[in-house]
């Protein structure tokens with residue numbers, strides 16, 4: 001682990017729908033996210049938080065503008081570059097997106113499966129489950145875990161590629177306030193220990209208040 005990514009977004013635009021009914025989800029956003037910082041993306045429903053995260057993670061293709069991550073442009077990557085870039089970024093979602101038939105450790109190891117690595121994938125997964133505080137539930141299925149525990153598995157999975165950038169979309173959206181606090185504690189602890197840059201889209205004021213900086217979106221624009 002070599003610290004966090006710097007993210008430089010310039011004049012970023014993403015619209016959906018036909019020209020006759022064009023919806024500009026991200027409307028000329030420019031923002032610089034410092035390495036190792038924890039940034040909250042806030043704003044009302046539909047303000048463009050998820051879309052901006054997807055553009056930074058190159059899950060979605062921008063219409064125009066630039067996203068530089070550690071100085072490299074991600075909006076114009078070719079297929080192979082995209083695959084490598086997406087693999088280097090950690091994603092955490094509101095609904096965990098765990099594979100129901102796989103144990104916790106297999107879910108964490110899953111992103112590594114297509115690749116040849118010089119370490120034991122399962123052992124690495126178990127280490128990460130230890131790091132996120134559920135080392136004792138390695139062989140549990142997602143259905144046997146609470147929401148907070150499932151989100152911990154998802155966070156461990158996001159860490160498995162050693163990301164310098166972690167993007168979390170409403171990571172506490174399905175959790176009660178105690179579990180929310182624990183998951184934010186965990187994300188900030190990981191940031192402190194690994195120096196990762198963490199971007200968290202959230203509706204929740206309490207979550208935003210824990211971050212170093214709040215970027216507020218309204219109608220696809222930074223306020």
Ligand SMILES: Nc1ncnc2c1ncn2[C@@H]1O[C@H](COP(=O)(O)OP(=O)(O)OP(=O)(O)O)[C@@H](O)[C@H]1O
Pocket residue numbers: 016017023024025043044045046047048049050051052203
């Ligand atoms: N794939 C899509 N096709 C069409 N419109 C979309 C698509 N994705 C997002 N949008 C629209 O873009 C706008 C921004 O959506 P986005 O999901 O980024 O908002 P958000 O801030 O994450 O909202 P929420 O807080 O509800 O998650 C919304 O008006 C949404 O309907």
Ligand SMILES: [Mg+2]
Pocket residue numbers: 049050051169201
């Ligand atoms: Mg969203």
